[in-house]
Amino acid sequence: MSGPSVEPRRPADQDATRYLCAAAHVDPEFARDAVRELLVAEHRLPVAQPEIDLPTVLRHCIAARSRRLYRDAAIVVVLALAAVTAGWSLAAWYVALAGLWLILRAGRRPAAPLVRNLGLLAALLWAFAGAVLLTLTVTDSDPFGLRTAWHLHPPSDTDIALRLGAPAAAALCCWLTVLAEEIAAYVTVAERLRRDRFTPGRWLSAEPAWAQHALGVLGRRLADGRLEQHPVADPANPFLGSGAQRLRRRWLIELGPAASRGAPFDVADLLDRVCERLTEGLGSLDPADPAQKSGTVVVDDFAVSTVPALATGLGDDEVRLLPDVPDASLRGAGPRVFRRIRIGDDPAGLTVTGYINATAGAGLLQVELYGHVLGPVAQRYRVPDRTAPFDAVSALACAQRAARRLPATVFKAPRGLLSTAAEPACRRRNRAMLARAAACGLTVTAGARYDLREAAAAEPGADRFADEDANLYLAVIERRVREELRPLLPVGRADF
Known part of the structure; x- marks a missing residue:
């Protein structure tokens, strides 16, 4: 006995879903917000859009978010090992690189001349402070008499080698971690999201139990006729x-x-x-x-x-x-x-x-x-239609992109790791709050405030x-x- 016939989606509808799936892999904020708004915060009513396969887009968001979670966790572990090995010299490198990163950001961001100049001045002062700390860490110089005032002993040759080698090794390991994530995203977009290979609902990666349950709840909400x-x-x-x-x-x-x-x-x-x-x-x-x-x-x-x-x-x-x-x-x-x-x-x-x-x-x-x-x-987000298959040229492009994104990724890794790891706890808290409200016949907030297409x-x-x-x-x-x-x-x- 055959089941009910399902009307196939039009090519234009498939393209809309594909482009949103590509957005999950190239735009971290989009993927993070989609998971939080539609899976973690279950009191949000998704906007009904039959032309978009919402569960498939969210599965790609979960896969991209999980991949970035592993990347951030690896970066945090590398930084922790480098801090144990190199001591407080890693903080000096961190401050100096943060100053250089702020200088680049202040120079690129559009703003009023006064605001931009103040940002550049603050970034220069920060970078100068980091350079002074690095001088105290890896040389026997005494800039501004700080070594004498702080009672710091000149470093030995072994200390200098360790304080230079450990941060350099940590930077290399972090770059390799970012490169691995870039290559994985590139292969996903170039191979799995191609028009001739795209399959809605395809399993991408191991999804945590809470995400599987949240997707099931979302599917029942989308199937509820009252949502329309x-x-x-x-x-x-x-x-x-x-x-x-x-x-x-x-x-x-x-x-x-x-x-x-x-x-x-x-x-x-x-x-x-x-x-x-x-x-x-x-x-x-x-x-x-x-x-x-x-x-x-x-x-x-x-x-x-x-x-x-x-x-x-x-x-x-x-x-x-x-x-x-x-x-x-x-x-x-x-x-x-x-x-x-x-x-x-x-x-x-x-x-x-x-x-x-x-x-x-x-x-x-x-x-x-x-x-x-x-x-x-x-x-x-027409990235899948413009991305060539993975080869040596694309690997070199991923390496350059990983080097360009390395500073921002390293600085944001601890916060991203903590916020992503806290999502299951936030969902349990939201479900408990909604259950208490439902038992009392009360509402927490008016629901529909998020739309994937508009975001x-x-x-x-x-x-x-x-x-x-x-x-x-x-x-x-x-x-x-x-x-x-x-x-x-x-x-x-x-x-x-």
């Missing part, structure tokens, strides 16, 4: 997952003779006219093939719930949604329905979304228009052409709304 009915859980950001808000307009128009008690103004007809004009196409601004114009602009209804919901687990096998208690001002208020206009059918490309709502009463018409832009993931989208200004296209699309949407509202205005406001 409650896509919004934060009233402060009702259009979560649509990207950055770039347009916000509100118009209040006196209807006058256009509405009466016997014949109220038909706001549904107004919204239908606006949406019909937009679905006809964008004219010369439409980048799609005319033969595929029907898939460029999509119009549907979007309900904004005024009552947040909280996803919580009561046990190993039970997951449910707890409704939040609305404020007294919102008690009894139902969801608001907006017309949603989406431009762009590529899950990995630029998506512009407009939300329109209109209400009429007491001779007044209020029209709201919000425009959101979701940056293209393909522009930033990985390019920052505004990263893709100038995408920003220009988004501004043009939003201008067209606003112009269509204004054209439908203009006949309702007095003659003297023809410039509307």
Whole structure:
């Protein structure tokens, strides 16, 4: 007996998932935030996006995070052994290298001239202090009389060799550790994330027990139909997952003779006219093939719930949604329905979304228009399509990249190790808190505040052409709304 048929994903959907998986391996912050927000903090409601295979992306995030955990642990062990061998001279090397690293960062980061100059001055002073400490450590000099004042004995030849050799060996071992992680990430992106080899749900590495359980809980939450009915859980950001808000307009128009008690103004007809004009196409601004114009602009209804919901687990096998208690001002208020206009059918490309709502009463018409832009993931994370197979040239590139990232990786390794190792404890604490809240019928916080697609989208200004296209699309949407509202205005406001 055959099981239920599963509709295969489109190539564009596969690309969106692949690019997000690549983001997990090339962007440590993205992988770390995804694991913490969707697996450690289980009260977060993930934004429902059927076109993206969320469990597969999270498995790649777990694999990348585990690989960096092993790297940080190896670096910490190497530094501890070097500190035992070389003594306090390792601290001198650490301070000196930290000063050089700060100088490089202060020179590269864009900032006001005064701030940049102050940062360079502080970094120079730090590096100078490290150089003085190194002079006291590996030479018999007495700069500024500090050796006499601190009663330090001149080092012997054996001490100098040890204080120079141990840090150098530690630096070499740390570089090899970073290089191994770079090569592993390169092979994963170049081989496993290629379009012809990508397999969603493929097992990547050994996942800890808590991560396996968290993925199971997340899978049940995604399979819960109520998640689709409650896509919004934060009233402060009702259009979560649509990207950055770039347009916000509100118009209040006196209807006058256009509405009466016997014949109220038909706001549904107004919204239908606006949406019909937009679905006809964008004219010369439409980048799609005319033969595929029907898939460029999509119009549907979007309900904004005024009552947040909280996803919580009561046990190993039970997951449910707890409704939040609305404020007294919102008690009894139902969801608001907006017309949603989406431009762009590529899950990995630029998506512009407009939300329109209109209400009429007491001779007044209020029209709201919000425009959101979701940056293209393909522009930033199309790494698998551009990465050559691993060979000697790519190995040399990994070695150079490891040397360039070595200072920052060494300085961040202890903090990264501690924060990653604390994730299981944080998850147990969150689950205990949510269980107590569920037992008492209370909520901890409004849930949905994280979206993988939006977190990985390019920052505004990263893709100038995408920003220009988004501004043009939003201008067209606003112009269509204004054209439908203009006949309702007095003659003297023809410039509307």
